[in-house]
Amino acid sequence: MxxxxxxxxxxxxxxxxxxxxxxxxxxxxxxxxxxxxxxxxxxxxxxxxxxxxxxxxxxxxxxxxxxxxxxxxxxxxxxxxxxxxxxxxxxxxxxxxxSLGGAPRVELLDGGVAVLELAPMLFPLEWAAEPLAAALALVSRARALIVDLRANRGGDPDTVAFVCSHLLDKRTHLNSMYWRDGERTEQFWSQPHVPGARFGGSKPVYVLTSNHTFSAAEELAYDLQQLGRAVVVGERTRGGAHPxxxxxxxxxxxxxxxVGRAVNPVSGTNWEGVGVRPDVPCAPADALDRAHTLARARLTD
The missing domain is CATH 3.30.750.44 (Transcription Regulator spoIIAA)
Known part of the structure; x- marks a missing residue:
């Protein structure tokens, strides 16, 4: 009311x-x-x-x-x-x-390529851990994975680390946050163990982005891109890196x-004001087909 x-x-x-x-x-x-x-x-x-x-x-x-x-x-x-x-x-x-806890779509495409849409947010991990773990376990057997962030407007950095943990093989420094409160820096790492099955760190990963992709969703794309773990396909993101x-x-x-600012351990900076630049620029509407084509080509090499 x-x-x-x-x-x-x-x-x-x-x-x-x-x-x-x-x-x-x-x-x-x-x-x-x-x-x-x-x-x-x-x-x-x-x-x-x-x-x-x-x-x-x-x-x-x-x-x-x-x-x-x-x-x-x-x-x-x-x-x-x-x-x-x-x-x-x-x-x-x-x-x-x-939104099924922020994972509204899981689909298997031709060639063993899975699509996992994370939208409309990366919700607080205390809410989202169970549905995300289920969705990530479901796609773990795919030969390649497309993570669709085109409609994701942000969320929780702990949830970013949770998703990354399923896409890497070992504990990895993902991002650091400098907090104004107490002038301290907090590091975010992927976890060495995950609940359920892990997709792992060797199979191809593609991340779809658009101008609507924002904040923590940008961090997920940026972290994986800077680590060389994923190919970003689509449009440059909105450019918000401050929690x-x-x-x-x-x-x-x-x-x-x-109240803070992100500092990536690889680049030494972040995506504030400039967005995440795609490795393969294209219109957001074409990004899924483009990523699927790239994945199938890589799997047949």
């Missing part, structure tokens, strides 16, 4: 500025954005009665300095809980329940702030 709550823009802007200053992974840019939001508020730019319109206006300003697509003020039609991160979890639970947290600043508004 949708609840109408009177919008007071001043407290929303004040709290957004406070959270930016305390948590954004780039403190200098946080200061610039804080000044921008205060100035725009003083100018009357946010004098609106509609929470969705305020979210649009503030998000445009938040992304105007460095183009960080994880920065934003998000509107939720239904009232969201105040607990940090709860708004996103509540909003994606329905997607999880209606984010969400805070409720109004019953219908959640501010999204990146």
């Amino acid at each position: 949708t609840t109408v709550t009177k919008l007071q823009t001043g407290p929303v802007i004040d709290e957004t500025v406070r959270l930016l200053t305390e948590h954004y992974v780039f403190p200098e840019i946080a200061g610039q954005l804080a000044d921008l939001l205060r100035r725009r508020y003083a100018e009357g730019a946010y004098a609106v009665d509609d929470a969705a319109e305020l979210a649009r206006l503030v998000t445009t300003d938040l992304r105007s300095v460095n183009g960080d697509r994880h920065l934003g003020l998000h509107h939720h039609a239904d009232q969201v809980p105040e607990k940090q991160g709860a708004a996103v979890l509540e909003s994606i639970r329905g997607d999880f329940d209606t 984010r947290e969400g805070w409720t600043v109004h019953p219908h508004l959640e501010v999204s702030i990146p």
Whole structure:
């Protein structure tokens, strides 16, 4: 049920500025954005009665300095809980329940080539481990694997590591995250053991991407590409490499702030702002056929 709550823009802007200053992974840019939001508020730019319109206006300003697509003020039609991160979890639970846990398609194509679609997200691992393990075990006997991320909008780096663990033979350093909180770096590794069967690290893997592929889905494509484990086929991805947290600043508004940045151990950088560049560029609609052709050709070499 949708609840109408009177919008007071001043407290929303004040709290957004406070959270930016305390948590954004780039403190200098946080200061610039804080000044921008205060100035725009003083100018009357946010004098609106509609929470969705305020979210649009503030998000445009938040992304105007460095183009960080994880920065934003998000509107939720239904009232969201105040607990940090709860708004996103509540909003994606329905997607999880209606997508077979984020693995809505498993198919065997000609030549023993399996397709595993991971969409619409790489859900939190505590939710997704069981359905993903089942799907990955099912495709483990295929001669080649196509992982379809064209409609995947992101998710959990732990889930990225879980998927990679099924596609590698040994424990491998995948990615590192520098966190603003405590100025620490956390490493993400594939695991030496997986539940069920493993596809392994020697058979061909292709990853399909599009301009909709974002965030953790980009990390999955980028990690496998940088390791030389997969061929990326399709369109350049959106370019969001900063893990984010969400805070409720109004019953219908959640501010999204990146609290870390990815550092790949192979490239020494990440895909922020530039996206993951495909090894085989093509239109997303053609990517599956192109990858299938490539896989069959490789299997007959």
